[in-house]
Amino acid sequence: GAVVSQHPSWVICKSGTSVKIECRSLDFQATTMFWYRQFPKQSLMLMATSNEGSKATYEQGVEKDKFLINHASLTLSTLTVTSAHPEDSSFYICSASLQRGGQEQFFGPGTRLTVL
């Protein structure tokens, strides 16, 4: 099956710093990548959808200036949490799909962010 990696798997940072999370599709070209956030004991919350070479589409309530998404190639998308605060502490998960519609999403292992 298709493999998606994420880096780092966990990160601890001070309040006010920025954190970059990478998401890579290792053995396939991902037309679309998705970024999710999941708080403890809650379901996945879609943050944004990104297509290679175009601007990401953010979900309502997600600040695009705070969560910067870059999808520079068909195998790499990055999420940068700018000026992180303790309330941004969460489990961030990316996923990728081969095509639009009717396809399972392949999930990365997730990145646990803790902001002190």
Next chain:
Amino acid sequence: GQNIDQPTEMTATEGAIVQINCTYQTSGFNGLFWYQQHAGEAPTFLSYNVLDGLEEKGRFSSFLSRSKGYSYLLLKELQMKDSASYLCAVEDSNYQLIWGAGTKLIIKP
């Protein structure tokens, strides 16, 4: 609005059968997915239904009725490792996945 409903938590016994229901109301329908998520891990794909009926895959089966906006995931011969959250997600007319809150399944010996 768009809505996916599934029970918050279920408990079952090792070796038994459990059915997790999911009802949905979405803007269009392009398929329904079931994912399994163990605590602290990313979701993994279990099944995909786009036509009515039952799809069987080993110990897991998934059923869909589009007219009723209803699906279930059936797990047979439950094992302790099946303890996890099970997420129902529907792809709407814009090919966007709408996620349910997940059902936490607890397996007891």
